[in-house]
Amino acid sequence: MKIKDIRISTLKAPLKNPFVTSLRRVEALEDLVVIVECDDGTIGYGEGAPTPVITGETMGSMVAAIEYIKPFIIGTDIEEFGIILNNIHTSILKNTTAKSALEIALYDLKAKSARQPLYQMLGGTKTSFKTDITISMGDIDKMVSDSLDAVDLGYDTLKIKIGDNPQKDVERIIAIHEALNENITLRLDANQGWTAQESVELLHALEKKDIIAEFIEQPVAADDIEGLRYIKERVQTPLLADESIFSVKDARRLLEMEAIDYVNIKLAKTAGITQALALAELSKTFSVKCMIGCMLEGPISVAAGVHVASAKADIITMLDLDAVSLLASHPVRTSILFDESEIRLSEEIGLGVFFE
Structure with missing residues (x-):
């Protein structure tokens, strides 16, 4: 099986509601x-989602990166998988989402050549998972209402977007916590919106009210490594790194510093499946659990994330793969089956992609 051609297309779908964080507002998937x-x-x-404020990539830059990489891999045989992957990652620096989209397609091909679902080719056996659901940042009453609606749909883990106003953030979390029953788990994501000192003060304010989230995700700027350690040493709430970790090298530094409690793996940051698997293995050596997350992505990218979660189910214990559930319409089917918070993997070969 030699690679004959590489083409690009666009996947578009409206969202049920605007997706709002401290970094951006998005109303439709593209x-x-x-x-x-x-x-x-x-x-x-x-598939890959352009996320300029996190990866630095736009749709245009991703297209250009794919076009640049194409000559390095067209004509190679899929059985030369390691060589193909090396060509992708050495031909151009950075461009992690573009590389991820290309890697996902190649892993789909490799699994198809083996006549296996991707998760089986990767050594996974787990086929049933639970994801959280994102509560976008907004007015307190709206966030409380959205949280209650999510619980009514069957979600028992909510990821609360905060980070634009420290005092208001505390009020949001307290209001949501008081509106829900004690069986609902809260995850907090400030998307780099706080300073280290603010993080400690705000988390202490919540902890004094016995509100200890499952974790606080990336409260400080991505390059504020010392800030992460400062927070971890002073609060009870576990700390998860997201934007601070793109590579195995990034994670190793934080883990060796004992600056974090958990690692968030995203294929768009790790430049695809290969390094995502390596990142999970590294975390395992430090006995640190991982979450696998996503950008605002469609079914193909999310499916790839679920297959990776299956392959590393012993260390990837948390899922934040709700992006497909946020879409108002689903223009493509894959091997993942959604029932709100429940995700199941089918026995479709590869990623099971089928366009309606």
């Missing part, structure tokens, strides 16, 4: 789809 075709007609699909 992702890049990478289509890799082999000489026997087999096709692999990958």
Whole structure:
């Protein structure tokens, strides 16, 4: 199976509600789809979401990166998988989401050539998972209402977006906590919106009210490594690093510093599946659990994340793969089956991508 052609397309879908964080507001999905075709007609699909404020990539830059990488891999045989992956990652620096979209398509092809679902090819056996649901940042009453609606749908873990106003953030969390029953788990995500000192003060204010979230995600700027350690040494609430970790090297530094409690793996940051698996293995050596998350991505990228979660189910114990549930329409089917918070993997070969 030699790679014959690489094409790109766009996946668009409206959201049920605007997606609002301290970094951005998004009202519709618009992702890049990478289509890799082999000489026997087999096709692999990958996907990536442009997220300029996190990865620095736009739709235009992703298209340009794919076009640049194409000559390095067209004509190679899918059985030369390691060489192909090396060509992708050495031909151009950074561009992690573009590389991830291309890697996902190649892993889809590789699994198809093996006649296996991707998770099985990666050594996974787990096929049932639970994800959280994101509560976008907004007025307190709206966030409380959205939280109650999510619980009514069957979600028992809510990821609360905060980070634009420290005092208001505390009020939001207290109001949501008081509105819910004690069986609901809260995850907090400030998306780099606080300073280290603010983080400690705000978390102490919550902890004094016996509100200890499952974790606080990336409260400080991505490059504020010392700030992460400062927070971890002073609060009870576990600390999860997201934007601070793109690579295994990034994670190793934080883990060796004992600056975090958990690692958030996202394929768009790790430049695809290969380094995501390596990041999980590194975390395992430090006995640190991982969450696998997503950008605002469609079914192809999210499916790839679920397959990775299956492959590393012993260390990836938390899922934040709700992006598909936020869409008002689903223009593509994959091997993942959603029932609100429940995600199941089917036995479809590869990623099971099928466009309606």
